[in-house]
Amino acid sequence: QLQESGRGLVKASETLSLTCTVSGASISANNPYWVWIRQPPGKGLEWIGSVYYSGSTHYNASLESRVSMSVDTSKNQFSLKLTSVTAADTAVYYCARAIRKLGMLPLDIWGQGTKVTVSS
Amino acid sequence: DIQMTQSPSTLSASVGDRVTITCRASQSISTSLAWYQQKPGKAPKLLIYRTSILESGVPSRFSGSGVDTEFALTISSLQPDDFATYYCQQYLDYSWSFGQGTNVEI
Numbered sequence: 001q002l003q004e005s006g007r008g009l010v011k012a013s014e015t016l017s018l019t020c021t022v023s024g025a026s027i028s029a030n031n032p033y034w035v036w037i038r039q040p041p042g043k044g045l046e047w048i049g050s051v052y053y054s055g056s057t058h059y060n061a062s063l064e065s066r067v068s069m070s071v072d073t074s075k076n077q078f079s080l081k082l083t084s085v086t087a088a089d090t091a092v093y094y095c096a097r098a099i100r101k102l103g104m105l106p107l108d109i110w111g112q113g114t115k116v117t118v119s120s
Numbered sequence: 121d122i123q124m125t126q127s128p129s130t131l132s133a134s135v136g137d138r139v140t141i142t143c144r145a146s147q148s149i150s151t152s153l154a155w156y157q158q159k160p161g162k163a164p165k166l167l168i169y170r171t172s173i174l175e176s177g178v179p180s181r182f183s184g185s186g187v188d189t190e191f192a193l194t195i196s197s198l199q200p201d202d203f204a205t206y207y208c209q210q211y212l213d214y215s216w217s218f219g220q221g222t223n224v225e226i
Contacts, residue, residue, distance in 0.1 A: 035216065045156075045164065045207055047216040058214040061121060094163055104211045106154040106169035113163050 002095050002111035010089075012120050016082040020095030020111055027076045028053040033098040033105055034071065034078040038091040039113075046091075050098065051078055085118045092116075122146050122210055126219035133198050133224060141193045141222045143208035148188040155184055155193045156207045158221075164207060168193065198224070 006018035020034065027034070036048040049059035051069040059067045063082070071078045082089060092113040098105035123146040133139050143153065151171040156164035166175045168184040171191060181196040195202055203226055208219040 033214075037216075044221045045209075045218040047218065050214065050216070060215075096163075098211075098216075102170040102173060104152045104154070104170055105216075106166050106175075106211070107156070107164070107209070107216070108166050108169075108175065110163035110165070 002097065002109060004093060004095050004111045004114035006114060006116070008115055009117050009119055010085055012086055012118055013084055016080070016085050016089060016116055016118075018080045018093055018095075018114065018116070019077050020079070022076045022078075022097075027071065027073055027078065030099045034069075035096045035098050035107060036069065036080045037094045037096060037107070038089075039094070040088075040091045048080065048082075048093075087118050087120065090116065090118045122149065122212060122215070122217055124208055124210055124217055124219040126206075126208055126222050128222060129220065130223045130225060132226070134226070135198055135200060137198045139195045139198055139224060141206055141208075141224075143186075143191040143193070143219050145189045145191070145210055149210045149212055151187055152211045153184070153186065153191050154209045154211070155182075156209060157202075157204045158207065159204045167206075195224075 001023045003021045010016045033050045035050045051057045066083045068081045094113045095111040096107040097109040125144045153171045155168040158164040172184040183194050205221045205223045
């Protein structure tokens with residue numbers, strides 16, 4: 001299971017910080033990629049980035065200058081930081097797992113999502 | 121970046137109908153495509169990956185097809201539990217992107 005946590009209200013220009021806790025298995029089991037996705041109110045899904053269990057990262061080019069992700073294997077957690085937030089970053093943020101299945105990486109386990117609102 | 125375009129955006133259907141949602145990629149992705157179902161207030165759920173492989177526990181009325189840039193999700197006989205929003209998603213070179221979603225409504 002995955003569970004997101006973090007502040008639900010962030011002021012504009014500040015940094016959004018979220019953590020996803022993995023329970024029921026080791027964060028490195030099945031060589032996973034850990035992924036963050038967001039969904040603005042009433043809109044579709046946007047991939048933010050991914051972090052491999054060993055720490056290597058890949059980010060959405062549109063957010064790359066503001067995003068960082070990391071893994072803490074000792075706590076079975078991975079995290080997201082998004083700097084200089086604006087109202088456009090208001091969304092439900094999901095963490096998810098991707099493991100290799102027949103050569104691709106579908107998102108097979110998702111957290112319940114956490115709503116983050118950016119206030120002015 | 122690879123853009124994914126779904127059609128239609130909204131689909132009105134009845135229980136028992138056969139429905140098909142299409143998804144087009146802006147460049148070839150071979151068969152590196154997945155489909156998700158999302159209900160209001162819930163996280164998306166993986167239905168199909170590698171274009172046509174059903175995730176464990178997904179009913180057999182769901183099926184997927186396609187290759188390169190043209191893909192489809194078909195529900196053979198729509199059930200009450202299937203009214204939801206469906207997203208296609210491509211994966212290529214450590215990058216994921218989603219279609220804009222198709223809302224299947226009564």
